[in-house]
Amino acid sequence: MSNPPLEEILLAEPRGFCAGVDRAIEIVERALVKFGAPIYVRHEIVHNTYVVNDLKVKGAIFIEELSDVPAGATLVFSAHGVSRAVQEEARARGFQIFDATCPLVTKVHVEVAKLNKEGYEFIMIGHKGHPEVEGTMGQLDSGIHLVEDVADVARISPLQTERLAVVTQTTLSVDDAAEISAAIVARFPQVRKPKQQDICYATQNRQDAVKVLSPQVDILIVVGSPTSSNSNRLRELAAKLGTEAYMVDDASELQEAWFEGKSRVGLTAGASAPEVLVRQVIDRIKALGAVAIRKMDGVEETIKFPLPKGLKLDAQGQQLEVGDSQLHQLS
Template identity: 50%
Template sequence: MHAPEKLLLAAPRGYCAGVDRAVQTVERALELHGAPVYVRKEIVHNKHVVETLRERGAVFVDELEDTIPEGAITVFSAHGVSPAVHADAERRNLVTIDATCPLVTKVHREALKFAAEGYTIVLIGHAGHEEVEGTMGEAPDHIVLIESEADVDTLEVEDERKLAYISQTTLAVDETRTIIARLRERFPHITGPRTDDICYATTNRQAAVRQMAEQCDLVLVIGSKNSSNSNRLVDVARDLGTASYLIDGADQVQEEWLEGARVVGISSGASAPEELVTALVDFFRARGTTDVSEFEVLREDVRFMLPKQIRQAMTQAGDA
């Protein structure tokens, strides 16, 4: 049984402000309105979080017509939804609470602004990801999706002078930078958002893993398979030549990964709760690892207010 000599815990790691807000939104909705509260798609991409909320009375559905009764309380996930989904909810008289991350909302607004000005919009992102589907739905006739530098090379646009780019918030920072550079090279007139679309949390977690991985023999990232930002953390470590794996929790650690791993780094994706990190540390402590230290790269103090409907309902409940 292999026990690493040392554990390094990447900081920042785990919950970002958008995930914290989204999870709290479902929790408060359950407290205020009672179960069931319906949630379109997974509120955040984490198996553990979804299961915990399901046990408390949240009902996760893929689409609104999947069994949501008329007039029911329905929460939209942190990844955002298209205007068509909002219209559908209105048509079915659903009481909606939008838990879209404000940083995703910012990208939606950029899409609308560029579309209104007649631009063709290049969206850098992963096909099929909920965030991408929501953003593309804002201006479907104006947006083309690209996933790689190779896609830039085959891109055909009507008017190169009316071209803009936006991106998914949870991509690999380095990869996105090279895609944007390729776009600028091919289309010198392309315009972009005023500030980066890749969110602070994605950027910071990747920076922490990048610095930490250089000192590690193995990096374990806690996050679910469908979590884009968690997968990118594994990529960052592997790009530096450090072995790295994505796990949902301590029970998925494989014995052979630990062979010869003297220093093990741990991080977690933006939708993974800290209790999963604690459990993983306990797993190693039980094997005899005693040296556990935080590897802090920077501090985060971002907080987002809960959605207005929740804040108002909480105030009324307090007064009652």
């Protein structure tokens, strides 16, 4: 019996850029137009190779240490947020600063600062070493205990348990975070949980779309860079649901052997992956034999976040439209 031919691509909806990523890229691009190159960016503005390389070509310089930024330069903080110590050092060095921290990450920072004043300690659910986790934990000098899995919950030793609160990295697996949160509540029944979960709407929506898509396809491709937390979670989620799944930075990483014997391919993209990469992946899969493309029904995202003051106009005084960048365009 011959293998079924490759027939259809099912596109997840929503996929790709979220409002926080749109805003972060827009901040760097507008700063480049208004102030000219170079613009310095602490850490990758978002975790996507294509986006970072595109901005490098336009004049962005990505650094990890503020000592690598010359005096008087314009500096942008990445979408993941930074610690209080980094903020204070940047101000002390006299840089012109634009903060591209996703507002949903900033919301977590504000909550930590508020509850800290009320005497709370914190348990943070997140991945050690991720810049968002470092930024959130760096809002305080001490009193935040990081847990990466259920086993970690048994190991932590808060100084007190009367005032204990949970915060979460915004790009985690919704299901994994719920499992860890349940373990925290079981050990610390009086723990304070966020009024609204910290995992962001875009992470939730993209994971929900994969849950709908996975059972309908023979293989799922996730467009995203290896450093992208939310992209990794999409691939892991599909695999947990029993669907063969791969994550690729771009179309060049697709392997023909993956599609042998597969008739229906699912395709999604992490929140930091531009649509131009999705289109290139579609073209490559079509070249392998797929003849039809179908977009799944899904949540329509309409959220937009405001830009910082000082970036409203370009160098000629003309208003820039959000989405001018080639990164935002379908191709």
